[in-house]
Amino acid sequence: QVQLVESGGGLVQAGGSLRLSCAASGRTFSTYVIGWFRQAPGKEREFVVLISLSGSSSNYADSVKGRFTISRDNAKNTVYLQMNSLKPEDTAVYYCAAAGTYYGSSPSRYDYWGQGTQVTVSS
Numbered sequence: 001q002v003q004l005v006e007s008g009g010g011l012v013q014a015g016g017s018l019r020l021s022c023a024a025s026g027r028t029f030s031t032y033v034i035g036w037f038r039q040a041p042g043k044e045r046e047f048v049v050l051i052s053l054s055g056s057s058s059n060y061a062d063s064v065k066g067r068f069t070i071s072r073d074n075a076k077n078t079v080y081l082q083m084n085s086l087k088p089e090d091t092a093v094y095y096c097a098a099a100g101t102y103y104g105s106s107p108s109r110y111d112y113w114g115q116g117t118q119v120t121v122s123s
Contacts, residue, residue, distance in 0.1 A: 002026040002098050002112050009094060009117030012086055018119060020081040022096030030054075030074040033099045036081050037107055038092035038119075045095070047105035051079060059105070064090075086121045093118050 008020040022034060035050035048068065051058045055072040067086075072079040079096060094117050097110035 002029060002032060004096050004098060004112055004114035006094060006096050006114040006117040009119045011120045011122065014086060014088055014121055014123050016086050016121070017082070017084045018086065020083065020094055020096075020117060020119075022079040022081070022114060024077040024079075024098070026077070029077040029098075031100065032112075033103050034070075034072060034079045035097050035099065035105070035110060036070065036079075036094060037097060038090075038094045039116075040092040043092075045107050047107070048094070049081065050099075050103065050105065052103065059103075061105070083119070086119075088121045088123045091119060091121050 003025040005023045036048040037045050038048050039045040047061055049060045049070045051070045051072050058070050067084050069082040096114045098112040099110045102109040
């Protein structure tokens with residue numbers, strides 16, 4: 001089992017940057033694919049990006065390609081999401097999630113979730 005805690009959200013102007021962190025407990029962190037999802041008010045939770053066990057591969061939603069970068073440090077049990085060139089439409093609660101045997105974008109296939117961190121981008 002793994003527990004996830006997100007941090008780093010906040011209020012930023014359009015064009016600005018934020019770095020989110022997802023800190024995990026447990027010794028088995030490196031055995032989980034980690035994904036970031038987001039949910040805006042009144043909308044369904046949507047996939048943002050995921051990273052493989054070793055960090056050697058990742059998959060981005062088209063809406064964030066070229067602006068967001070995911071990385072992980074298994075020694076620190078942490079995944080990072082660097083968000084640049086933020087847009088008002090990026091405003092949402094951002095969640096990290098862990099999947100044991102799944103490498104994909106479906107939220108229902110992820111086993112563990114953090115509590116989320118709010119990102120607000122003003123125009």
